[in-house]
Amino acid sequence: MTATIDSDAPETRAPSATVAVLKRAGVVGALVAVAIAVALIQSGSGIVVWQSVVTGLLTGGLYGLIAMGLTLIFGVLDIVNFAHGAMLAVAMFLSFGVVAVTGLHPYLTMLVTVPALFLVGALVHRGLLSGAGGATLENQLLITLGLSLLLENGLLLFLGAEPKNVTLPGETHLDVFGAVVSGSRLYAFLGAVALGLVLYWMLQHTRLGTAIRAVASNSPGAELVGINVRRIHTLTFAIGAACAGAAAALAVPLLSVTPTLGEQFNITAFVVVVLGGMGNVVGALVGGLLIGLVEQLTTIYLDGQSSLLGVFVVFVLVLFLRPQGLFGRRT
Amino acid sequence: MTDTAVESRPPTRPAGPAAPPLRPQNRQFAVLAVLVLLAVPLPLILPPAQGAVAVRILIFLIMAVGWNIMSGFGGMFSFGHAAYFGLGAYTSAYLLVEHGVSPWVGMAAGMVVAAAVAMVIGYFSFRYDLKGAYFALATFAFAEMLRLITTSSDAVNGAVGYQVPLIQGSSVGQLQFPAGSPAYFWIALVLAGGAVALSILFRHSAAGRYVVAIRDDELAAASVGAPVMRHKLLTVALSGAITAVAGAFYTQYYLFIDPQLAFGSSVSIEAIVTAVIGGIGTIWGPVVGAVIVGSLSDVTATLLATPPEFLSFLQGRSGLDVILYAVMLILIVRLMPKGIFGTLAEKVAERRRR
Numbered sequence: 001m002t003a004t005i006d007s008d009a010p011e012t013r014a015p016s017a018t019v020a021v022l023k024r025a026g027v028v029g030a031l032v033a034v035a036i037a038v039a040l041i042q043s044g045s046g047i048v049v050w051q052s053v054v055t056g057l058l059t060g061g062l063y064g065l066i067a068m069g070l071t072l073i074f075g076v077l078d079i080v081n082f083a084h085g086a087m088l089a090v091a092m093f094l095s096f097g098v099v100a101v102t103g104l105h106p107y108l109t110m111l112v113t114v115p116a117l118f119l120v121g122a123l124v125h126r127g128l129l130s131g132a133g134g135a136t137l138e139n140q141l142l143i144t145l146g147l148s149l150l151l152e153n154g155l156l157l158f159l160g161a162e163p164k165n166v167t168l169p170g171e172t173h174l175d176v177f178g179a180v181v182s183g184s185r186l187y188a189f190l191g192a193v194a195l196g197l198v199l200y201w202m203l204q205h206t207r208l209g210t211a212i213r214a215v216a217s218n219s220p221g222a223e224l225v226g227i228n229v230r231r232i233h234t235l236t237f238a239i240g241a242a243c244a245g246a247a248a249a250l251a252v253p254l255l256s257v258t259p260t261l262g263e264q265f266n267i268t269a270f271v272v273v274v275l276g277g278m279g280n281v282v283g284a285l286v287g288g289l290l291i292g293l294v295e296q297l298t299t300i301y302l303d304g305q306s307s308l309l310g311v312f313v314v315f316v317l318v319l320f321l322r323p324q325g326l327f328g329r330r331t
Numbered sequence: 332m333t334d335t336a337v338e339s340r341p342p343t344r345p346a347g348p349a350a351p352p353l354r355p356q357n358r359q360f361a362v363l364a365v366l367v368l369l370a371v372p373l374p375l376i377l378p379p380a381q382g383a384v385a386v387r388i389l390i391f392l393i394m395a396v397g398w399n400i401m402s403g404f405g406g407m408f409s410f411g412h413a414a415y416f417g418l419g420a421y422t423s424a425y426l427l428v429e430h431g432v433s434p435w436v437g438m439a440a441g442m443v444v445a446a447a448v449a450m451v452i453g454y455f456s457f458r459y460d461l462k463g464a465y466f467a468l469a470t471f472a473f474a475e476m477l478r479l480i481t482t483s484s485d486a487v488n489g490a491v492g493y494q495v496p497l498i499q500g501s502s503v504g505q506l507q508f509p510a511g512s513p514a515y516f517w518i519a520l521v522l523a524g525g526a527v528a529l530s531i532l533f534r535h536s537a538a539g540r541y542v543v544a545i546r547d548d549e550l551a552a553a554s555v556g557a558p559v560m561r562h563k564l565l566t567v568a569l570s571g572a573i574t575a576v577a578g579a580f581y582t583q584y585y586l587f588i589d590p591q592l593a594f595g596s597s598v599s600i601e602a603i604v605t606a607v608i609g610g611i612g613t614i615w616g617p618v619v620g621a622v623i624v625g626s627l628s629d630v631t632a633t634l635l636a637t638p639p640e641f642l643s644f645l646q647g648r649s650g651l652d653v654i655l656y657a658v659m660l661i662l663i664v665r666l667m668p669k670g671i672f673g674t675l676a677e678k679v680a681e682r683r684r685r
Contacts, residue, residue, distance in 0.1 A: 142660060147661065
């Protein structure tokens with residue numbers, strides 16, 4: 001079975017779906033192998049490529065983490081939340097503030113950022129997006145765009161543009177078969193995987209998760225069997241925002257905190273969401289890893305070009321050729 | 332959508348001795364002529380600082396008219412109009428700096444390049460049937476790719492960008508005048524007036540009617556034989572070309588362009604916000620929106636330079652103008668989705684009908 005939220009395949013078709021997914025995973029794996037081989041030839045240095053692969057995968061975990069909340073919202077509510085990056089920035093500032101004031105361990109600030117962002121998400125959905133005014137796609141795009149401008153520039157206006165940094169207490173550097181990895185990057189990666197598993201479990205094995213999947217696949221039907229669709233929408237949006245909160249606490253030691261940091265992650269997160277198939281939480285994680293790799297390999301292939309360029313090329317190709325994502329099925 | 336509501340005033344109004352009512356496009360051209368004439372003396376009346384604001388309003392106006400043709404009339408929601416703005420700016424700057432070509436020729440070349448790129452992006456997007464959010468994301472991706480490529484291409488000066496070489500005195504042919512000269516405003520006024528005139532012409536042309544029909548129901552339009560692809564491509568090309576004019580003029584006015592100014596996402600956002608605040612899918616919406624959005628940053632800059640007592644902690648900070656237009660954007664989308672002009676026009680039309 002796929003982990004797609006809006007997977008409506010009857011159980012009997014599950015085996016063939018699994019085969020298809022495995023086949024596609026094989027193709028993707030082969031492409032990745034070829035890409036790495038080409039990079040090896042291009043650079044001629046095994047250790048450089050290995051370092052890129054490790055860095056790429058670990059950074060990719062972070063992308064996947066950020067994209068998970070976005071894909072959940074995208075898949076269930078069909079809302080492209082342009083404010084996701086800005087919400088991440090808000091959560092980062094919150095995390096930074098908590099560390100600065102209380103001296104708490106950065107990862108423990110999750111206890112503040114997750115509930116705070118959950119609340120923000122719920123308020124945004126109830127206040128701005130639900131109801132007739134938020135009905136059409138254009139309106140949702142415009143409202144979340146406005147919200148993102150509002151949050152980013154609010155941070156800029158009140159907290160200033162100077163970058164702020166949080167250091168992880170006891171930061172170490174590990175040696176992974178010759179590649180150097182900072183501890184914070186590894187922990188963020190592990191946190192991303194753990195969060196992905198928690199979300200997956202929540203969607204598959206809890207009442208709330210079942211209701212979310214039901215609403216995603218057929219909301220009038222869900223309404224008929226007594227699910228409060230509007231409530232599920234609000235909860236999903238809030239959970240999606242809370243994911244950004246969790247991601248912020250995990251990533252805060254890795255990044256300089258600036259009001260516009262969300263912008264760069266917004267872009268990559270959208271790419272990851274489309275790549276992984278919208279609404280597919282596990283797909284988001286896999287997509288994140290792939291995009292992390294693409295970024296690193298781009299810098300090897302195209303010397304002097306921005307690593308984002310490769311990301312956009314992949315994005316456009318996926319949009320045109322497989323808009324349902326690598327692991328989704330054509331609807 | 333909106334302007335059909337305005338124009339669908341029944342032609343059977345009480346036929347008095349007065350002349351028969353003007354056709355909608357003629358009425359709109361008449362309004363445009365009056366507006367342009369009223370604007371002509373502005374740079375002579377306004378203090379120099381306000382003159383710069385007026386020119387910025389006109390640049391916003393051209394951008395928003397361009398965006399509105401594609402996304403308002405055509406319903407193809409573009410998130411990447413920075414691509415066309417930037418192509419206009421860079422084509423004219425490149426030709427001027429590297430080859431000494433007149434900016435007017437550069438502007439025309441920029442229009443051609445932008446129209447061609449818009450058609451290529453459009454062709455692939457329509458061919459692979461990208462809709463809604465996916466289309467918006469694709470246009471965004473193309474604009475960002477252009478930004479990244481120009482940033483790292485030495486052929487167009489990379490991240491440094493282009494500085495327009497200064498000339499002595501003023502020259503219409505080189506589109507350069509002493510700072511603060513009213514000529515900039517008049518040229519921008521002609522360009523903006525031309526853009527609005529084009530958008531009026533387009534809206535009432537066969538192609539424009541087709542495109543609005545396709546926007547409202549593509550399947551129905553296609554089934555009565557509307558050549559969907561051709562008209563969509565025509566629309567995006569026109570939209571790209573108009574937006575390129577704004578880019579080329581921007582370069583000449585500010586004498587400088589770099590990848591962020593040309594292709595940055597804030598350019599796309601400004602085009603969207605201007606058109607939406609004024610009224611998406613209407614002729615006059617971009618005009619109203621440009622006056623508001625274009626003057627906002629000046630108002631807030633003045634406010635923050637010498638803030639009143641209760642705002643003193645914000646002195647010297649930036650971001651307030653964007654906050655204001657973001658709030659306006661959200662409120663307008665929530666409360667009056669037809670924008671300021673669209674909503675007012677509807678009210679007036681309603682009253683007349685009664």
